[in-house]
Amino acid sequence: MNSDISLIRISSLLLVVAGSTIEPAGADSLLFPVLVSNAPNVTTIASVVDGPTAGGGATHLTYIYRYKDAFDSSGVANRNGNCSTRTLTRSSISGDVVSFDVAGAFEGGNALFGDANFYGGGFGLGVTGPQRGYLLVTNTNSTGSPLAVGDNLDLSGEFVVMEIAGGAAWGGKAINDVNRENFDFINANIAGGGVYSALPSNGTPYRRFTFAPPSEWSTRFFVTPIGANMDSAQLTAPVSVADLYDRDGQSRPFTSIVLSVTCTAAVDLRDLVDSSTWAAVENTGGWASFGANDAVIYKLEYSSDPQYNGTVNNGFLLSDSALP
Template sequence: MKTIQILALTTGMIVSPLGQADHLLFPFVVSNPDNVVTLISITNMASTYGYLRYRYFYKSATNNDECQEYEFIRSTYPGDIVTFDVSGTLGDGAPVNNDPDSYEGRFSLPSMTRAVRGYLLVNHYDKDTKTATKEGATTLMGQATVIEIQSGSAWGYQAFNDTKADEKPDFSKSGGVISTDKSVPFTFQPSASNQWTTKFFVTPVGSDMTGASSQYSSHLKFTINNQNSANMASDITCTGAIDFADVMSAATLQNVEETGGWGTLTLDKATGYSPAIIFKLDYTYSEDILQSGSANNGILLGN
């Protein structure tokens, strides 16, 4: 059991609205051993001893691929906080921060050398009935920090709680979710000479984020102010990342790479497409901007 958190490493925490249920969603986790790690902290505020079920849905970097699932259960108790690295690089998958508890196993993804991204679901769990248990509203709290080890660059967010206290984790109407056919504005920095890179991290959500039901897809349409960019679009299944420069035409990129600008992002409402949680990440290592180090800023769109 630990009573402190190590998230002071984060350059800026992104706070997501908390719901009133037992399922917890970390919409973006990254595992690239020795390069990028994701630190997860989970606080159990329930009053009973028991177990938590952890379900990773992960894949390689291809946006249209479906995710595969990796599931396990670990012990927990009132007032506990556990922090671990999804990649297993830090602590070899065991709890970090000198946590004296073993929790009966590792918390990381299976050992692998390839880079993967995904999302993580956590909920109270009954080992005997093999079902989710209802321990009361907001009894789980979570925070994540994504760290690039080589540069020390980091960004973080607070996990989402679902909107219904039943067996199926429903995040379709959670605070911060962008609904279909909704447009949200965003800004982007100059990208010329590798000054800034803008990426969008997208996880489609729905009324059941588990099993075969987890393969939700979203169709994103981008429009840049005063630019002819009607054909800028991208599809994401399960979870994915979009490099903003990759969805722009060569002409559009040339027009905005020295100045930056602003635009809008819209989720398609056509049948088969889902709402999504979307973070915009702006980062740079440019010596023209920084004397040393890096800058990394993540913003929850639609909040």
């Protein structure tokens, strides 16, 4: 599916998580690395589980959206723009799960699926137009102050990115930093870090990926830089593609194009490959390696080609620990 959210096609906003040094007094925190919002065309359904074992008197969860326009004023992908922040504090009970629509297309951003619990308000982003972002969730009191709960795995979550008009969807899991930092999500590749779903990982900043013929399919990467103070920092990460091969096993060397991402953004494969190399693989596809430094990466591949009988897409976490 086309992830240009302005064209009612799913785009994913990379939410990025990183954890830092261990602080036993810290509240458990959760990162949703990909959010897309463009009601009524595209939305993200997020589900948050508040585990049954937490203590410490935490009666609420605080939700911190980091978001920005998906495109700049000229219609170009907004890779380098800063994120804005929206914070919501809502009631929670131990053992509860709450699901909500980030864009507010369903139930106006209130709890979904007949949830009768009282939360004290909705959960939606409350911003119109195509948006990309990530979401932080943490245990707090009623004023939004983080509280230690005695369980570094109290919170968990999942998300589904939906193209409402076309009926296409894909999703993933929220990230729980094992070091329980409030808003620090540090790559486990760094000493003291607790995020295992970011690059570099397992000793390398690259992961192989395949790509279908670009004349029929589009390949996009959702990138969220991770690090300290993700509730306020404008973190950056470089991304690039290397070691590109065509479908006949021929290496297609080219001068690396390195792009920078601030806060979160989507990067098309086309923007990372020069024009002559692109022309050589446009009708065949192939494989290559995607590289990043301290970022969570999701790969999305989508097509609206009539031969596939509708809008199709496939999204998954590329920055896992599996090699190559």
